[in-house]
Amino acid sequence: MKQRSQCPACGFNAAPLIVDLPFDSAEIAGYLRAFYASYPRCDLAPLAGTRCQLADCPACGCRYQQGVPDDAFLANFYRSLGTSVAPVAFEPYRIEPIVRELMMVVRFLQPRVPCPRVLDFGTGEGRWATIAAAAGLTTGATDLTSHAFATLQRHGIACFDPAALAPADFDFINTEQVCEHLAAPAAILDQLSRVLRPGGVLKIGVPHDPNLRRKLRQPDWLAPKNSPDSLNGVAPIEHLNHFEPTSLIALAVRAGLQPLQIRGWTLVSPRSPPDSFGPRQRLGLWLRTKIGADDRTYHTLTQTIFFEKPLCAEAIGTAATHCVQP
Template identity: 40%
Template sequence: MGAMIPRDKCPFCEGTSARQLYEIAYDAPEMRAYLESFYASGEGVDHAVLAGCSYQVMECPACAGLYQHHVPGDALMLELYDKWIDPAAPLKRKAGNPLSYYASASAEIMQLLSLLGKPPGQVKVLDFGSGWNEWALAARGLGCEVTVCELSETRLAHARAHGLPVIDYAAIAGAGFDLINTEQVLEHVPDPLVIVRHLLGGLAQGGMLKISVPDCDDFKQRLKRADWTAPKGSKHSLNPLAPLEHLNLFRPETLATMARLAGARTRKVPVATQLRNATHWHGASRIARNLVMPFWRNFANRKNYTLLSRG
């Protein structure tokens, strides 16, 4: 016991009025089967550390966010990301990353650089939760001075092998970054509001914190169905709030609430800037994406993508 820690306040707004939407014990047969299947290529799931705990989904009425009540403690977090998840997976995945991935990352970095209005060589970037460093290396390729911060030792070793400087979490405050990237990171952390406040403290004057997190409009319907066999990415998949990993599911109003509580100002990349820097006009779906996404983001307030500056 003790591997899993309860969160008694809403991790987005620190409210205490969340209600439970769903619960299943970690040793229930369908949950055990899900974990075995999801982590099949890793070093094996240690069911004993989850004994007596349950996967419990909460919804906060104050900020509309959904979150898992129990989250892995520090020790289990390290074991999860370096052992349960296949240590060799990144190499297989990296080999399979399509050109469109790098094209999208480059387009986004060019948009953000354009908004900052400085030559790339004068832009200090932090990739927070840099994973296998694809985004960080793309930013460096476009001329930025890039530093990374990451929890997992195997991923940090990858950063060092590629000559990327690494910064400790505590040292971020006051470091004066022009741009801090968090790409699919804040759904994994136990305390997203605390981290957003900390990262805002690491920005230079005029700097921006980018937050991009998964969105899922119909997760409550998916929970009613509770199909633990639905594959990741499929219509009924529960992956948007995947046990142990996706601890938080944001709604647009959740991000807006967090920005307000952190005293931050929300910024948008103007549609023209997004269009000018779009890349890889290859095929109908890519053309449609390049043309529609800027409007979808800026006017429909969708896609859970936001830029924050200190207020």
């Protein structure tokens, strides 16, 4: 176990522990047995004698595993979960939000960037990258596991080792369900900020459980995933960080990025001129928001925030977030 003495999002020192249990306690061992029952190759024995310690950062609200398994354990662990070799499913309900989101970012970047280069960081099976390439964008993909690379390359997608990404190479970087798994997210955000071109956009999509604080007062570690009391947001081993919107903003601001606002399906930069909506447009926007007509139809228990790398040394703007509540 490596100990994280600082909040991985904002860098706060000495956050108090709200969970402190041995990994072989009835609660945590029971959780792990139930959760990984269908993965017989998953070897959790190295965790014996270590503790599951969850810290609660008073500065940004991030709940994080204070002790994180070392890289060798995590590499073995994720390998033992296996990787799918089945073709990626492109169901319309999965494709639509990705396409709408891509169009939103492309509209934000154009006309300054006529043909954006996009990167899917932590591409997994490559659904996002494949859709971006099909939409005509110059697309790259990267992941610690390369099982999908051959297929992606056949679709014209350039595949990279994460350590080999070049500076200022992409206009849009997608990270979806990645940052919660990272032992050192600030270092990765620094890297991605360097890989972004000035004026480029970074998207962070992570889990967000708005009821987590209440659940942790009387934790039920055996509550099944997706049940009302599930603690999957802070799943030991896998979910090393549970970010609040303020945590994500602190994390990105440390990397020199500024949050963008979302209005309907439009990204708005702090440097954009004030909108010139009249009362009629404002009423329409309010109504569409009210009925969910222009909201991003993401699955529940997630949050997504878009950030911009300033074109020059601009002041970092005020916080703007988009959370999906269950």
